[in-house]
Amino acid sequence: MNAAMRDKNIVLIGFMGVGKTTIGQLLSKKLGRDFIDIDQQIEKDFQMTIPEMFQQKGEAFFRQTEKEYIFQMCEHTMGSIVSLGGGAFQQEDIRKKCLEQCFVIFLDLTWENWKQRMDLLIENRPVLHNRSIEEMKQLFNERKSIYAFHNLKVETDNRSAEETADYIVEMLGLGRS
Numbered sequence: 001m002n003a004a005m006r007d008k009n010i011v012l013i014g015f016m017g018v019g020k021t022t023i024g025q026l027l028s029k030k031l032g033r034d035f036i037d038i039d040q041q042i043e044k045d046f047q048m049t050i051p052e053m054f055q056q057k058g059e060a061f062f063r064q065t066e067k068e069y070i071f072q073m074c075e076h077t078m079g080s081i082v083s084l085g086g087g088a089f090q091q092e093d094i095r096k097k098c099l100e101q102c103f104v105i106f107l108d109l110t111w112e113n114w115k116q117r118m119d120l121l122i123e124n125r126p127v128l129h130n131r132s133i134e135e136m137k138q139l140f141n142e143r144k145s146i147y148a149f150h151n152l153k154v155e156t157d158n159r160s161a162e163e164t165a166d167y168i169v170e171m172l173g174l175g176r177s
Contacts, residue, residue, distance in 0.1 A: 005172065007078045011098050013150065014107035015143055016086035016125050017117045019161050023107060024083040026165035034080040038069050038088065050085070051125075063091060070094050074101045086125075089146045099149060105168060106150035111140055113157050 010027065012020040021037050028035035042065055043049055053062050066088055073082055074097050082102070089095050098104050118136070131139070152171060156164050 005103060009073065009077055009080045009082050009102040010172075011082045011084060011102040011104045012107055013084050013089050013098075013104060013147055014086070014156075015109060015114060015140055015147075017114060018086075018107045018109045018156060019164065020083040020086075020107060022161045023156075023164050023168070024081045026161055027168060028081045030165055030169050031081065034077075035083075036073060036077065036080050037083045038066060038073070039083075039085045042066065042069060063087070067091055067094055071097060074098065086143065089149070090143070095146070095149050099151070103152070103172075104150045106147045106153045107156050107164070108144075108147070108153055109156050111137060114140060 010033075012024050012027075014020055021040070024035050024037065027033070039050055042053070042062075046053060046065075048056070050062065053065075066085060070084065070088060071094075073080070084094075084098075089098075115133075152168075154164060154168060154171070159167060
């Protein structure tokens with residue numbers, strides 16, 4: 001990996017619950033880079049959870065806020081590991097900005113494996129509330145087509161978070177020398 005890569009933010013995308021935050025934190029330690037979780041940053045600054053924000057201010061407000069935060073990160077941060085919310089890449093502006101200025105890694109997971117994690121996820125994911133399993137599968141498949149825009153795809157099905165992070169470090173050739 002060339003020197004220019006060292007200055008780029010590495011952005012993790014993928015469906016909710018794939019492990020973007022956990023893997024991002026591991027990568028940040030392994031590569032000695034800062035870690036930014038956009039959703040956590042928004043929650044901290046607004047002093048409310050994403051579900052509360054959806055409820056009190058609406059999804060449109062959240063999506064606009066998310067976009068502003070991601071643009072700020074793209075323009076003013078260098079060399080960080082960044083985790084985006086599962087729905088962020090639905091916004092074309094966000095996709096373009098990240099692909100132009102960052103290195104985007106798609107953490108992929110099969111529907112079968114995601115379904116096994118579903119019960120752990122529903123409470124904190126307002127987008128899943130009141131959806132049937134068929135509707136969730138449809139959302140999963142719709143988002144998958146959006147995640148097709150990336151620089152590197154990493155299958156996470158048969159890897160632990162630790163193994164996935166090690167694999168990414170290896171693929172990027174960014175290990176500390």
